[in-house]
Every structure is written in structure tokens, then in C-alpha cells.
Amino acid sequence: xxxxxxxxxxxxxxxxxxxxxxxxxxxxxxxxxxxxxxxxxxxxxxxxxxxxxxxxxxxxxxxxxxxxxxxxxxxxxxxxxxxxxxxxxxxxxxxxxxxxxxxxxxxxxxxxxxxxxxxxxxxxxxxxxxxxxxxxxxxxxxxxxxxxxxxxxxxxxxxxxxxxxxxxxxxxxxxxxxxxxxxxxxxxxxxxxxxxxxxxxxxxxxxxxxxxxxxxxxxxxxxxxxxxxxxxxxxxxxxxxxxxxxxxxxxxxxxxxxxxxxxxxxxxxxx
Amino acid sequence: xxxxxxxxxxxxxxxxxxxxxxxxxxxxxxxxxxxxxxxxxxxxxxxxxxxxxxxxxxxxxxxxxxxxxxxxxxxxxxxxxxxxxxxxxxxxxxxxxxxxxxxxxxxxxxxxxxxxxxxxxxxxxxxxxxxxxxxxxxxxxxxxxxxxxxxxxxxxxxxxxxxxxxxxxxxxxxxxxxxxxxxxxxxxxxxxxxxxxxxxxxxxxxxxxxxxxxxxxxxxxxxxxxxxxxxxxxxxxxxxxxxxxxxxxxxxxxxxxxxxxxxxxxxxxxxxxxxxxxxxx
Numbered sequence: 362x363x364x365x366x367x368x369x370x371x372x373x374x375x376x377x378x379x380x381x382x383x384x385x386x387x388x389x390x391x392x393x394x395x396x397x398x399x400x401x402x403x404x405x406x407x408x409x410x411x412x413x414x415x416x417x418x419x420x421x422x423x424x425x426x427x428x429x430x431x432x433x434x435x436x437x438x439x440x441x442x443x444x445x446x447x448x449x450x451x452x453x454x455x456x457x458x459x460x461x462x463x464x465x466x467x468x469x470x471x472x473x474x475x476x477x478x479x480x481x482x483x484x485x486x487x488x489x490x491x492x493x494x495x496x497x498x499x500x501x502x503x504x505x506x507x508x509x510x511x512x513x514x515x516x517x518x519x520x521x522x523x524x525x526x527x528x529x530x531x532x533x534x535x536x537x538x539x540x541x542x543x544x545x546x547x548x549x550x551x552x553x554x555x556x557x558x559x560x561x562x563x564x565x566x567x568x569x570x571x572x573x574x575x576x577x578x579x580x581x582x583x584x585x586x587x588x589x590x591x592x593x594x595x596x597x598x599x600x601x602x603x604x605x606x607x608x609x610x611x612x613x614x615x616x617x618x619x620x621x622x623x624x625x626x627x628x629x630x631x632x
Numbered sequence: 633x634x635x636x637x638x639x640x641x642x643x644x645x646x647x648x649x650x651x652x653x654x655x656x657x658x659x660x661x662x663x664x665x666x667x668x669x670x671x672x673x674x675x676x677x678x679x680x681x682x683x684x685x686x687x688x689x690x691x692x693x694x695x696x697x698x699x700x701x702x703x704x705x706x707x708x709x710x711x712x713x714x715x716x717x718x719x720x721x722x723x724x725x726x727x728x729x730x731x732x733x734x735x736x737x738x739x740x741x742x743x744x745x746x747x748x749x750x751x752x753x754x755x756x757x758x759x760x761x762x763x764x765x766x767x768x769x770x771x772x773x774x775x776x777x778x779x780x781x782x783x784x785x786x787x788x789x790x791x792x793x794x795x796x797x798x799x800x801x802x803x804x805x806x807x808x809x810x811x812x813x814x815x816x817x818x819x820x821x822x823x824x825x826x827x828x829x830x831x832x833x834x835x836x837x838x839x840x841x842x843x844x845x846x847x848x849x850x851x852x853x854x855x856x857x858x859x860x861x862x863x864x865x866x867x868x869x870x871x872x873x874x875x876x877x878x879x880x881x882x883x884x885x886x887x888x889x890x891x892x893x894x895x896x897x898x899x900x901x902x903x904x905x906x907x908x909x910x911x912x913x
Contacts, residue, residue: 384645410728413728413758417778417779480847482847483848553839557838557855557856560856560857560858561834561835563880563884564834564858564880566651566652566655567659570655570659574659
């Protein structure tokens with residue numbers, strides 16, 4: 362097995378176990394893994410953005426292909442940096458104006474078309490359909506999204522939820538009934554979303570456990586077992602140190618050197 | 633303190649342990665519960681199945697390592713299917729933090745299926761912009777990606793022969809962990825350039841994407857690890873997703889049982905307080 366694969370397996374196993382230790386209690390191993398995660402993510406992003414944007418999309422086309430028109434977007438982008446100099450900070454507004462203008466121009470028509478018009482079109486469906494014989498028919502199959510019964514449920518759901526979010530009139534009488542129905546639909550939607558979230562979180566746990574099981578194999582030097590032992594030993598040592606500090610009259614957080622020196626181990630807090 | 637009160641104040645680490653054991657045991661000793669394929673997953677599968685050999689399939693892996701357990705099995709299953717059908721595969725990502733992972737997924741699946749980089753598939757990597765990037769791809773693919781991930785000029789690649797814009801792509805699937813993802817591909821891509829679009833996503837964002845499915849804005853949706861397991865079943869190549877389904881079912885049963893027990897204990901406490909005249913709450 363290549364060395365980098367082996368190293369990757371040990372690092373992944375160790376960091377997974379370190380993060381899992383938070384389920385027991387906060388500890389230095391978790392902090393180490395957490396800080397590494399943030400640092401590596403930011404470092405990776407900076408390197409990829411520099412390589413893709415500065416080198417591949419700007420420098421190489423300009424220098425190798427002579428595409429000097431790229432100086433225009435480069436110049437607009439550089440104006441952003443003017444914010445760091447108070448005297449010329451106003452220049453950055455030109456770049457922001459360009460971004461907001463182009464962004465809005467691109468997004469507004471497309472989003473209205475995709476999220477409003479298309480969804481309204483799908484909501485307004487016929488409540489009865491024509492059977493093969495020619496007469497109107499009503500289909501009751503709840504499992505078929507295109508059935509007439511589901512079109513009716515959709516209509517009631519949309520109208521009642523809209524009533525719930527209609528605050529210009531008091532929710533009394535028929536409006537109250539509609540708003541209450543809307544709450545029911547909202548609760549079902551929240552329940553479905555929460556169910557999917559639980560499923561997703563469990564999937565992540567399964568993914569990590571699958572890797573841990575794989576890395577417990579002798580091909581990987583039984584990384585999971587050795588690192589699990591090391592992690593448990595560190596947790597025990599960390600727990601023992603916490604208990605010592607607590608018995609010396611300090612809280613669970615580590616005391617400063619000066620506090621340590623003035624702390625007696627008689628079980629009383631320093632004045 | 634009654635038994636019910638003690639149970640409601642149980643150390644949460646015991647619950648973590650229960651969930652951990654319920655996850656680990658089925659992974660070590662799988663049962664092989666049946667997997668029923670849903671129409672939304674079949675929608676993606678059937679469309680790829682209907683494409684003739686040499687058609688262009690673009691897979692946008694819009695996720696980062698945080699969503700790897702759910703979306704990598706989906707990507708692997710889709711790539712295996714596309715390579716098996718001898719489609720021309722274009723890989724890319726809209727998430728800068730997912731670039732390395734996406735490259736690894738594509739190259740490993742291609743190696744497994746005996747495909748050659750540049751001839752049978754290409755990984756374009758990441759480029760900034762999301763909306764403007766998709767629009768640029770719709771106007772000129774080579775302007776959006778002058779070179780691929782390995783810095784090879786895209787115009788010289790055999791796999792891209794005859795492809796000028798997104799209009800020449802037969803099927804786009806976005807595997808999304810959030811924004812940018814399926815919605816971006818629809819809003820800036822399909823709605824304008826009229827290619828067929830399918831989706832795969834994490835469980836968390838799946839409920840929000842069902843309206844797009846129902847309205848026909850996407851022709852299929854693979855939701856979470858469960859969706860990946862269904863896709864693996866459809867192509868007959870069982871992998872990590874199918875292996876995880878027993879554990880998924882076991883944890884779901886455990887959580888349902890815990891929810892029921894908590895409610896029972898809560899009701900017991902309320903009833904006993906009501907009988908002894910104490911305030912309920």
C-alpha cells in the first residue's frame with residue numbers, strides 16, 4: 362500500500378476519533394481536530410482560488426495568449442482593495458455597483474421564472490381530469506403525485522398556509538379555521554424536514570463508522586484500534602488532570618500560572 | 633425521584649452510546665434488508681439508461697468532504713452507470729472545497745471501469761461564479777474552462793469533440809449539498825439552455841427540492857444515502873450505500889423508540905403530578 366494512502370488513513374481515523382470525543386466531554390483532542398479542520402479548509406480554499414483565478418484565468422491567458430482584455434475585470438476586482446485605504450475607499454463602490462448590477466440583472470428574471478412562475482403553474486392544476494371515455498373523472502391515489510386528490514390537498518395546503526401568513530386581518534371565524542389548517546400543513550412539512558435531517562445525520566455517522574471499520578484492517582496497520590486506545594488513554598489522563606485541578610479549588614477551565622502558584626490543594630478556593 | 637423522572641434526566645451520553653451501538657452492529661453483521669426503489673431515483677436511472685452510446689453526460693459534484701458519506705456513493709453509482717453505458721463523461725464542481733474529492737471520485741471510478749482521461753472522460757475542476765459560470769458554459773464551454781483540472785487545453789480533448797455549449801450536453805446531474813447546486817443549475821442552466829436535468833442531494837435539503845421534481849423542473853432526485861442505495865440496487869453494483877442501509881434502519885428504529893419512550897415518561901410524570909395536585913409542566 363502506498364505510504365500516502367496509509368498516512369491518510371491514520372490521519373482520517375485519528376481526527377474522526379478526536380471529533381467523536383466531544384460526545385463524552387470537551388477536551389484538548391477535540392479542540393486540536395476542530396482547529397485543524399478550520400485551518401485546513403481555509404488554507405485549501407485560498408490555494409485553489411489563487412491557482413484557478415489568478416494563475417489559470419488571469420495570468421496565463423494574459424501572458425501566454427496576449428488576452429489583455431482581462432485587465433478590465435482585474436481592474437474592477439482591484440478596486441475592492443481600495444476599502445483598505447480610507448482616502449480612496451469610495452472607489453470600491455464602483456466594484457460593488459458592478460457586482461450588484463450584474464448579479465441582480467442575471468438573477469431576478471431567472472429566479473422569477475424558476476421559483477414563482479413555474480411553481481404557480483404547477484400549483485394550479487385541474488381538480489378533475491378527463492377519462493378515456495370522455496367524461497370527467499377524479500383519481501384518489503395518494504401515492505400518485507399527479508392524482509386529482511393530491512391536487513386538492515396541494516390547493517388546500519397552499520391556500521391555508523398563505524392564510525396563516527396573512528397578518529392584515531384578525532384570525533377569527535373562517536380565517537382562523539384556514540390559518541389553523543395552515544399550521545397543520547406547516548407541522549407536517551417541518552416533521553418531514555426533520556425526519557430527512559435525522560436520516561442525513563445518521564448517514565454521516567454510518568459513513569465515518571464504515572471508514573473506521575475499514576481502517577481497522579491489518580492492511581492499514583489497525584489504525585482504528587491503536588488510535589482508539591491512544592484517544593481513550595488521553596481522555597483518561599485529561600479527566601484525571603481535571604479532577605486534580607477541581608480538587609485544588611479551581612473550576613474545570615485551566616487556571617493561569619499565577620493562580621496555580623497561589624492555589625492550595627486543601628479543597629478551598631483561593632481568595 | 634420516580635423511574636420516569638430518572639429516565640427523562642438520563643445522561644445523554646448513554647443515548648449516544650445506544651445510537652453508536654445501533655449503527656455499528658449492523659455494519660459488522662449485516663442483515664440485508666430489502667431496498668425498494670422510489671420513482672424519483674428511477675427517473676434519473678431510466679434517463680441515463682435511455683441515452684445512446686457516446687451521449688454527453690455532465691456530472692456536477694457540488695459538495696465538499698463534509699457531505700462525502702451521502703453524496704460520494706451517489707457519484708460513484710452514477711459514474712459506474714455512465715461509464716458502463718459508454719457515455720462521454722464531463723465532471724466538474726461548483727464548490728471550491730470539493731475539488732480534490734470530486735477529482736478523486738471521477739478518476740477512481742474511471743480507472744475501475746477502464747476509461748481513459750481526455751478520451752472517455754474529463755474532469756474540469758472548479759471555476760468561480762456559479763450563476764455566471766453556468767451562463768458562460770451555456771455560451772462557450774471553452775471560455776468557462778480553457779483547461780481541465782490537469783491543465784490540459786480543453787479544446788484539444790477528444791471527449792469534448794463536437795461540444796461547444798451546454799446545449800450539446802444530453803444530461804446534467806448535480807449532486808448538491810446546498811447552494812450552489814441543483815437550483816443554480818436549473819435557474820441559470822436548464823431554464824435557459826434547455827438540457828435535461830436530474831439531481832442528487834443530501835437528506836437535509838431533499839424536502840426543499842421536491843417542488844422542483846413535482847413541477848418537472850428536474851426529472852429525478854436521488855435523496856441521501858438511501859437514494860444512493862436505491863441507485864446501487866438499480867445498476868446491480870452494491871456498494872457502501874447498500875451496506876449502510878441496515879444501520880440506517882436500525883438507528884431509525886432506535887430513535888423512534890426513544891421518542892415514544894420519552895413521550896410515555898413525560899405523560900406518566902404529568903399524570904402523577906395531576907393526581908398529587910402538583911402543577912403540571
